[in-house]
Amino acid sequence: MAEPDFQLFSSLRYDPLLTPLSVNAEAWDGEIKHPSPFYMLPYHRDRLLQAAENFGWTVAADLIRGPGGFTHLLKKLTETVDTQSTKPLRIRVLLSKDGTITVEPSPTLDSSKEALYPERLPPPKSASKMKVSPLTGGALELGDGDSVRGDPPIDQPYEVIPDTVKTTPSPYTSYKTTSRDMYTNGRQRVGIKDFTARQEVLLVSDSGEIMEGSLTSVYFWRDGRWTTPNVASGGQIGTTRRWALEKGFCVEGVVKVDSLADGEECWISNGVKGFLFGKINETARPLDKSSLIDVVSSTSNKVVYPAQSTSTEDAQAAADAAYSSFATGERKDHPCLPKAPGHITQLSRHSKKLVLPAVV
Numbered sequence: 001m002a003e004p005d006f007q008l009f010s011s012l013r014y015d016p017l018l019t020p021l022s023v024n025a026e027a028w029d030g031e032i033k034h035p036s037p038f039y040m041l042p043y044h045r046d047r048l049l050q051a052a053e054n055f056g057w058t059v060a061a062d063l064i065r066g067p068g069g070f071t072h073l074l075k076k077l078t079e080t081v082d083t084q085s086t087k088p089l090r091i092r093v094l095l096s097k098d099g100t101i102t103v104e105p106s107p108t109l110d111s112s113k114e115a116l117y118p119e120r121l122p123p124p125k126s127a128s129k130m131k132v133s134p135l136t137g138g139a140l141e142l143g144d145g146d147s148v149r150g151d152p153p154i155d156q157p158y159e160v161i162p163d164t165v166k167t168t169p170s171p172y173t174s175y176k177t178t179s180r181d182m183y184t185n186g187r188q189r190v191g192i193k194d195f196t197a198r199q200e201v202l203l204v205s206d207s208g209e210i211m212e213g214s215l216t217s218v219y220f221w222r223d224g225r226w227t228t229p230n231v232a233s234g235g236q237i238g239t240t241r242r243w244a245l246e247k248g249f250c251v252e253g254v255v256k257v258d259s260l261a262d263g264e265e266c267w268i269s270n271g272v273k274g275f276l277f278g279k280i281n282e283t284a285r286p287l288d289k290s291s292l293i294d295v296v297s298s299t300s301n302k303v304v305y306p307a308q309s310t311s312t313e314d315a316q317a318a319a320d321a322a323y324s325s326f327a328t329g330e331r332k333d334h335p336c337l338p339k340a341p342g343h344i345t346q347l348s349r350h351s352k353k354l355v356l357p358a359v360v
Contacts, residue, residue, distance in 0.1 A: 004097055007094045008178075009178060011091065011093075011271055012040065012090075012091050013090065014039075014088060016085075017088075017112075021117060024036055042070065045064055045070050047236075048093070051177070054174075055171070060096065060097055063101075072101075073101065077103055089105045092106070094178070109273075112152075112153070114151060115153060116274035118151060118274075122152075123221060152267075152276070157279045158198045158277065159279065160201075160218070161202065162201075162204060162260060162280070163201050163202060166206050166208070167206075169211065183215070200218075208258060209230075209255065210233065211229060212229060216270045217236075217238035226251070228241055228245070228252055229253070230252045239270075240271060244275075260282070262282045266278045
């Protein structure tokens with residue numbers, strides 16, 4: 001049988017600030033529990049184990065299973081990582097089918113206890129009113145930029161951008177492997193240049209459900225609580241996602257892409273950077289002219305198909321004219337477009353339809 005052309009992996013954080021934090025060792029097996037600079041290490045082991053079992057990699061799974069397997073993984077880490085270093089690291093742990101473990105450290109940015117192990121995920125501003133005892137002065141409302149002790153930072157939010165193309169869920173989206181074209185392509189489509197950019201793309205399933213971010217688990221405020229997409233939507237069981245669920249910071253649910261609002265506050269998280277504040281930015285998504293065929297009247301709400309001739313070229317020319325109108329703010333007419341005063345008022349990025357003023 002041919003060897004698979006991929007490896008399993010998990011990315012975690014090495015950081016000396018984690019060593020004194022008892023919360024970082026809560027999930028360790030009792031007999032080997034001790035302070036550790038490796039962020040949520042048992043969850044990373046479990047993620048690799050679940051993936052190995054899913055793909056039928058028996059040898060690899062047995063090597064990291066149980067207390068002995070955990071000790072084996074920890075030994076591999078400490079053989080490669082200088083645990084006396086005062087600098088944080090991103091550590092990529094790769095697992096091959098034959099059980100070979102490869103450890104790849106690289107620099108990463110500083111973080112804080114509040115970002116790695118927050119006391120809560122603060123609700124969005126629209127739901128952030130706090131009430132205190134009348135004995136201490138009645139109601140208190142949090143202002144912009146205010147926070148509660150233990151909250152993760154909310155300055156410099158990440159720009160979180162829904163993908164323009166849908167992704168079909170598969171074992172390669174449910175488990176973390178080196179077969180990652182769907183994530184790389186999504187980042188490229190929305191214009192994310194490199195891994196240092198404070199930007200993330202949201203993968204969207206064929207049924208229009210948010211799956212996850214390309215590098216993160218995601219959380220959206222729904223029905224008065226933070227909601228992370230169901231695993232059934234096609235995304236992974238992320239390490240920080242699992243921790244947030246266990247702590248009661250969020251619940252699982254279906255989050256449809258068409259429920260997102262531009263500027264909506266959200267949280268994203270991963271095993272290297274912890275929990276990061278974000279805002280949905282739909283306007284950052286590049287427009288796909290090939291999909292701009294339907295034109296909608298904003299008052300009649302009826303679809304007006306611009307290709308009123310039988311020519312595909314005319315239909316595309318109409319789409320190009322509409323696209324140019326939206327991009328430049330200067331009205332571009334075309335015989336296949338409805339005649340309308342003014343400029344295009346809105347672009348629905350989920351339906352890929354242009355919304356025009358009333359047809360006259």
